[in-house]
Each structure stands twice: as structure tokens, then as C-alpha cells.
Amino acid sequence: MSSRVGANLPAVGGYNEAVILDAIRRASDGISRVELAERTGLSAQTVTNVSRRLLAGGVIREAGTVITGVGKPRTLLQLCPDGRFAIGVHLDPSVVSIVLLDLAGELLDHRVLDVDPDSTAQHTLDEIALETRAIIGAGRVLRERMLGAGIAAPGPLREESGTVLNPPLLPNWERIPVRDLLSDRVELPVLLEKDVTAAAVAEQWVADGNRENFAFVYYGTGIGFGLVLQNEVIRGASGNAGDIGGFAVGYTDASGRSRAFGESVSPTSVVSRALAAGIELATPAQRTGGFHLLDEFTALALAAERGEPQASVIIDEVIADLANSLVPVANLLDVDRFVFGGPFWAPISQRALAELRRAFAASPMLVGAHAIAFEESAVAADVAAIGAACLVLDHALSPRPARLLIAHRG
Structure with missing residues (x-):
């Protein structure tokens, strides 16, 4: 990984601090x-x-300190966690x-927090803020x-307004200015990012090794990918890159139409198909909401691992749809690895x-001239x-050359 180079201009102290912090962190x-x-490249x-x-x-x-030959020992600098x-x-x-x-x-x-998807955005943000204040007030920071x-x-x-527009699985969150509403509640600056992009950023921060060109496939209640090329996270023109849910999969539904990839592999759809097929997916009685769906999906994956035919067919359809959708991604973006994570990935990870x-390896559609690695995320669920x-x-901490630009005012 190449080092960042700073500038010795008096107007860019903030950038130089970020350059030095980045070097110390690494x-x-x-x-x-x-x-x-x-x-x-900065002066002494x-x-x-x-x-x-x-x-x-x-x-x-x-x-x-460290001694590196003749002369005064050099004092080492480290990040203070x-x-x-x-x-x-x-x-x-x-x-x-919520993490700290x-x-x-x-x-x-x-x-x-196990939340009711039918709750209002305001109520959920109140719950998030309450838990955030509890974390900060716990005495560790x-x-x-x-x-x-x-x-x-x-x-x-x-991006510019920090607003969630019309997320398909959050009916009560249409055009909600999440960034500002949460900032007001916790009295802190808040950044808003698409979840799949955030997952790719986490992988860059936490994982060791060469992760310069990869797609992070995030399998949660929905599915999408975060993209990193040449060590840079790709966000797209509006910050919404990574939506692969609209890809058509290779089989049709009962009406004969091709099903969208996101619809086909969404845990809600997968569990519904399993229940319609008569597969019993018992879950702990005390678990509700999102935990309930995760328990059911996990039970289905375990049934497939035990070799139960109907469960195996459903899980293998999910994996086949995933493979068929990722081959064109590999061709288009020339990544050398796919990294997988998210709460619904773990139950199918080994099989998938x-x-x-x-x-x-068997796909006639793959045109890449290099090997592609498939890895589980180094980060938790x-x-x-x-x-x-x-x-x-x-x-x-990370230096951005854009900080050097001075807007022209006419």
C-alpha cells in the first residue's frame, strides 16, 4: 500500500495533520x-x-525509543486509542x-435494538438516541x-441533505432527514452513508492484507455491494452505488416472469418460500421482529446442512442466484475478490x-484473466x-486531497 504524500503549504495544516495521523495509524x-x-514527504x-x-x-x-545506528535514539509515535x-x-x-x-x-x-418495522422513524430515532447517550454516559469515554x-x-x-429517500423495506422512512434528526438528538456531528458502502469501509479499516480491489457483498434484510477500487471506496454520483437488487435471475416465478435478484434472495422471501413448502422453522418464543426472521433463516440453513431435500433446494437456489449475479459484476469491475458479510450471511457461509x-470456475461467462478470491468478512456480523x-x-484520520481545493467565488 502506497503512502500518502503531504504538502508544505501553510494553508493546509489540516491536511498535513491527516497525512501524519494516517501514517502513524498504519x-x-x-x-x-x-x-x-x-x-x-513533509519537511522535518x-x-x-x-x-x-x-x-x-x-x-x-x-x-x-529505538536506536537505528550512530546518533541520538529516535522517539516512536503511536496513535492513542x-x-x-x-x-x-x-x-x-x-x-x-449501535457500536462504539x-x-x-x-x-x-x-x-x-429489536425494532418494529412499522414503528415511525421518529420513534426509532428516539430509541437510537437513548441508547447512544447510554453508551456515552457509561463512563468509558x-x-x-x-x-x-x-x-x-x-x-x-x-447526500447533500442527509436524507433517506424511499428505502423499499422501510415504509415509514420516506424522505426522512436522518442525519440532522439524529444529530439533534445526540448533540454530535453525524455522517450518513449507504449501508453497503459503510461495510466496505469497515473491511478496509479492519482487515489485513491486500484489499485494494474488492466488492463487499452485504447480505442483510436486503442485499447489495460496496465497491473498493485502487483503495478508494466508490460511492457513485449520488452516493448510491452498489444496488444489485434489480438484476434478473436465471429462473421465472409462477407467472413466467424473471424474478429480480434482490427479491429472490431476500431473507423474507426465502423464509416465505420455505414456509409455503411446509418446512418447519421453529424459533425461540421470546425472539421477535428482526431476530425472528434471522432465527427462521438460520433454521432453514441448518436444515439444508442436514441434507433435508426441500431446504437444500431453496438455499442452493439462493447461492445459484448469487453466483449468476456476481459473474457480470466481476467482468464489469475487474475485482480480484468478493468479501461477504452481514447478519444473514453467516448461516450459509460455508456452503455458499x-x-x-x-x-x-465453471462459468462460461467469466472473462477475467486473474483468479478471484471469495472470503468471509474480517468484521463481525x-x-x-x-x-x-x-x-x-x-x-x-484519512487525508483527502480535496481538502486542498479552495472554492472560487466570482
Whole structure:
């Protein structure tokens, strides 16, 4: 992974701070000021000045010294994990996840709200805000060190207004200004991002290794993908990239029409087909709402693993539809790996990964000249919530050349 290069202009102190923070974050064992200057292209004086500010702000810390030959030992700098914190929220149609991350991206708190999909947006936001305030007030963080909150939501979104437009599985959330409403309730800056994009950001932050070109396939109440090319998350013209639900799958329904991929593989549709086929999907009586759907879907996947014929047919149809939809994605975008995650992915993961590898190897439609890897996410099931918090950290820590641009006022 290439290092970011800074600029020695007095007007870009914020950008240079982000360049240095990014370099320190990536050096888990610490990095000296001399190495920072070499890695970032900044002058030694700029590195010294910025480091002094970051140390005073509690964002970085000195972590011992290292001797690298003749001369004075070099002091190592490290990110200070408890220097700043971020909240992440995933607004799923049935289950809301809330997480707290420190500056190093470590998960410090994780809470789940089982919500009624028929609840009003205002009521759900009140519940999210109440739980968020409880996390902040639990004593693990200083409020003044909170960077803000990120919220990951199903699309489509309107970036400039922070609004959820008309998410198909959230009938009471049409044109709701989620960003501002949550910000008012928690009294923090809030970022809004599409959930599949947030999942891709989380994977970039948490996973080790070469993840420069990949599609993150998010399997939740709906399905979509987040895309990373050349280490950059691709959001699209309006921030709504990644919707693959409209792809046509390779078989028809009872009326003879092709079914949309999103409709075919949605857990609600899959469970409904199983129940209509007479498959018994017992769930714990005390679980309701989104948990109920996840329990039923998990029971169906387990039945398929036991070799029950009807369950196997339904789960294998889901996997076949997934393979048929991802082959053109691989051809179009030339990614070298697919990463899978989300709450409904875990129950089918082992079966699906093996079948996807086989289906891609046998597909006459695949035109790529390189191998494609299929991997499970390095992040937990709440990858979108973690990604939402990572967005806040990324906004604070990652350098963006756009910050150097000065708007022309005519």
C-alpha cells in the first residue's frame, strides 16, 4: 500500500495533520519523526510542529525509543486509542445495531435494538438516541473526545441533505432527514452513508492484507455491494452505488416472469418460500421482529446442512442466484475478490463459499484473466454499524486531497 504524500503549504495544516495521523495509524509498532518525514514527504519541521499539536491534543503518544545506528535514539509515535471515539449505527429494517469504537478502530461497546418495522422513524430515532447517550454516559469515554456518529442506512439516500429517500423495506422512512434528526438528538456531528458502502469501509479499516480491489457483498434484510477500487471506496454520483437488487435471475416465478435478484434472495422471501413448502422453522418464543426472521433463516440453513431435500433446494437456489449475479459484476469491475458479510450471511457461509468457487470456475461467462478470491468478512456480523463508526474515524484520520481545493467565488 502506497503512502500518502503531504504538502508544505501553510494553508493546509489540516491536511498535513491527516497525512501524519494516517501514517502513524498504519505503523502499529510506532514510527519516528524522521520516518514520518521520509514516508509523507513533509519537511522535518512540519512533522515536528504537527506532532507537537497532536501530542498536546491526546491523539498520539510517545511510545519509547529505538536506536537505528550512530546518533541520538529516535522517539516512536503511536496513535492513542482513547484519544478520540466514534459511534456507529446501522439502521436495518428490523434490527438496529449501535457500536462504539476507539481511535484505533477497536470495538468497545455493542448494542442491538429489536425494532418494529412499522414503528415511525421518529420513534426509532428516539430509541437510537437513548441508547447512544447510554453508551456515552457509561463512563468509558469522555464526551469531549467523541468525534461524532455515523449512521449506515439502506438506500437510496440524498447526500447533500442527509436524507433517506424511499428505502423499499422501510415504509415509514420516506424522505426522512436522518442525519440532522439524529444529530439533534445526540448533540454530535453525524455522517450518513449507504449501508453497503459503510461495510466496505469497515473491511478496509479492519482487515489485513491486500484489499485494494474488492466488492463487499452485504447480505442483510436486503442485499447489495460496496465497491473498493485502487483503495478508494466508490460511492457513485449520488452516493448510491452498489444496488444489485434489480438484476434478473436465471429462473421465472409462477407467472413466467424473471424474478429480480434482490427479491429472490431476500431473507423474507426465502423464509416465505420455505414456509409455503411446509418446512418447519421453529424459533425461540421470546425472539421477535428482526431476530425472528434471522432465527427462521438460520433454521432453514441448518436444515439444508442436514441434507433435508426441500431446504437444500431453496438455499442452493439462493447461492445459484448469487453466483449468476456476481459473474457480470466481476467482468464489469475487474475485482480480484468478493468479501461477504452481514447478519444473514453467516448461516450459509460455508456452503455458499464452496459453491461460489465452483460456479465461478465453471462459468462460461467469466472473462477475467486473474483468479478471484471469495472470503468471509474480517468484521463481525454488525459490519455496517462498525463501518458507520469507521466513516467518522476515516473522516478525521484519512487525508483527502480535496481538502486542498479552495472554492472560487466570482
